[in-house]
Amino acid sequence: MSRRKKNFPCGHKGYGQVCHRCEQKHLTREKNKQRKNEWEETFARDPINLRTLPKNVVVKARRIIRDLQRQKSYIDFHGKRLRHDRFVISIPVTRSYRLLCRDCGTILVPEAVVSHEDYNVCKPGG
Numbered sequence: 001m002s003r004r005k006k007n008f009p010c011g012h013k014g015y016g017q018v019c020h021r022c023e024q025k026h027l028t029r030e031k032n033k034q035r036k037n038e039w040e041e042t043f044a045r046d047p048i049n050l051r052t053l054p055k056n057v058v059v060k061a062r063r064i065i066r067d068l069q070r071q072k073s074y075i076d077f078h079g080k081r082l083r084h085d086r087f088v089i090s091i092p093v094t095r096s097y098r099l100l101c102r103d104c105g106t107i108l109v110p111e112a113v114v115s116h117e118d119y120n121v122c123k124p125g126g
């Protein structure tokens with residue numbers, strides 16, 4: 001007896017109980033969803049909100065924050081004090097993003113990662 005292709009409700013044709021094309025698609029979607037959730041969950045551990053940033057900026061910003069927590073100097077990251085607020089230190093993350101930290105004496109507290117445009121808006125007279 002020869003096996004005949006079935007018409008699945010999804011519109012695909014194939015053999016077996018379920019449509020393997022849709023099953024595969026479903027599995028891929030689930031895997032992607034899970035990967036996305038895992039990525040979302042990592043933001044809960046950040047001291048500042050990095051959710052809106054591109055992934056490469058998030059990864060670099062985290063590395064800098066972690067190293068600062070380990071007493072590495074902001075100077076190692078080419079950070080500079082702002083001219084109009086000496087207690088704020090601006091550290092380049094990428095070409096277009098920088099991490100702003102507040103100098104609290106013995107520690108640097110990360111405050112935000114801002115894009116170059118945002119950063120320029122913050123400057124008085126800018």
Ligand SMILES: [Zn+2]
Pocket residue numbers: 008010011012019020021022023
């Ligand atoms: Zn299907």
